[in-house]
Amino acid sequence: MLDNANTFRLITLLLLSTLVASSLATNARVLIYSATADFRHDSIPTAIQALQSKQSSFGIQFENTEDKAQFTDQILAQYDALLFLDNTGEVLDDSGKAALQKYLNLGGNYIGIHAASDCLRNTTFYGNEVGAFFDYHPALQNATVDVIDASHPSTSMLPAQWHVQDEMYNFKTDPRAIGATVILSANESSYVDTGTHLGQGTPHPTAWFQEHGAGAEDNGSSGRSFYTSLGHLNETWQDELFLAHVFGGITWTLQSNTTLAFNASAQVGNPPASTSNSTSSSSTSILPTPSSSSSAIISCPSIDKFVAEFMIVIVAAYFPWLFRS
Ligand SMILES: *[C@@H]1O[C@H](CO)[C@@H](O)[C@H](O)[C@H]1NC(C)=O
Ligand SMILES: *[C@@H]1O[C@H](CO)[C@@H](O)[C@H](O)[C@H]1NC(C)=O
Ligand SMILES: *[C@@H]1O[C@H](CO)[C@@H](O)[C@H](O)[C@H]1NC(C)=O
Ligand SMILES: *[C@@H]1O[C@H](CO)[C@@H](O)[C@H](O)[C@H]1NC(C)=O
Ligand SMILES: *[C@@H]1O[C@H](CO)[C@@H](O)[C@H](O)[C@H]1NC(C)=O
Ligand SMILES: *[C@@H]1O[C@H](CO)[C@@H](O)[C@H](O)[C@H]1NC(C)=O
Ligand SMILES: *[C@@H]1O[C@H](CO)[C@@H](O)[C@H](O)[C@H]1NC(C)=O
Ligand SMILES: *[C@@H]1O[C@H](CO)[C@@H](O)[C@H](O)[C@H]1NC(C)=O
Secondary structure, three states: OOOHHHHHHHHHHHHHHHHHHHHHHOOEEEEEEOOOOOOOOOOHHHHHHHHHHOOHHHOEEEEEEOOHHHOOHHHHOOOOEEEEEOOEEOOOOHHHHHHHHHHHHOOOEEEEEHHHHEEOOOOHHHHHHHOOOEEEOOOOEEEEEEEOOOOOOOOOOOOOEEEEEEOOOEEOOOHHHHOOEEEEEEOHHHOOOOOOOOOOOOOOEEEEEEOOOOOOOOOOOOOOEEEEOOOOOHHHHOOHHHHHHHHHHHHHHHOOOOOOOOOOOOOOOOOOHHHOOOHHHHHHOOOOOHHHHHHOOOOOHHHHHHHHHHHHHHHHHHOHHHOOO
8 A cells, every 4th residue: 555655754744743742742840839928818729720720731730839848959940930829928938049049040930920029028039030029009999901012922812901800019119120021001090099109110010021030140041030910819810811811921931941841951940751751750759739749740642642633634734745645
């Protein structure tokens, strides 16, 4: 049945599908840190569940901890990004802060959500990595948030004027001052805030990104940083549009080229499957929380196979000569 040309086509297709399947087999590893020392948001479990429920469709493996002892050089270096969720107060001791600083210095990537701007308030490098420290918020109420940069993956799906029910955070400083790009801005005429907020600049910063997080000592070498101040309520974490915003920010952050997934000389991150030995299996035991051990290693061969088959259809459409006999 198969002549030489057909054999060649078949092998080419098999190679292509294997390549696609193996490139998808490696999940980016993200550590969710949700420890709190002051106010605790009751939406934290809802948020973690919402993030984990979508992880496999984004090729991400989330692990979560509230144990500050996990902040060591060795443990942090295994993650492509750290996601700080609703942290308040002194959630790290000095050695944890040193490990976080080193992680950022080595190209680590950072995502901060909602109250993540309200922890480690005296730690300058942390404030720079987030972009700005939280100052205060008026009462939870409905408000309009304007998309001021629709080209970012975290905002491209949002309506230009996004109606939300959330806390409109004010910040102590302007994140633009340390190089952040503001992408969402609270419309101050759309809600009531009788407080005084002068330091944060205009338009009102509500979400932003940094190509190189300013928390690293040499800020050219650090990875990406993304922060959104939205995310207060359980209902928010059940809203698909909000989740699309958050996952847009997470996936953008993970496309930083500072980790082992992209650069064999990088010093942090989850290495590609082909070069890692026991990294994944040893890592399962490192984080002790039940949710992390149960979901630590997500592998979806059936999805990979499906995607590979889908790719064959795409290849057939673009390279019909491969199929011609
Ligand atoms: C939010 O959800 C958590 C469970 O995930 C629940 O304990 C909490 O009471 C909820 N908060 C509100 C205000 O309903
Ligand atoms: C932060 O700095 C302020 C002012 O110096 C001080 O009063 C406060 O105790 C410090 N907090 C921590 C947790 O170090
Ligand atoms: C506030 O927004 C929510 C949906 O986000 C909506 O259900 C509610 O009716 C709004 N409330 C007011 C007072 O506009
Ligand atoms: C800001 O909110 C006010 C009040 O809801 C509205 O009239 C105005 O059009 C909004 N402006 C923008 C740019 O969203
Ligand atoms: C980071 O580098 C930029 C450009 O070199 C500089 O303008 C900025 O002040 C630096 N930020 C910090 C926190 O050092
Ligand atoms: C990595 O990203 C930085 C900043 O965007 C860029 O300057 C550099 O060229 C990138 N390197 C590669 C290999 O893409
Ligand atoms: C890869 O990472 C190393 C170590 O951080 C860095 O020096 C080098 O510039 C990176 N290479 C590229 C192509 O980005
Ligand atoms: C793979 O395992 C070998 C031997 O155990 C070790 O020398 C090497 O550093 C490992 N490579 C990676 C990427 O972990």
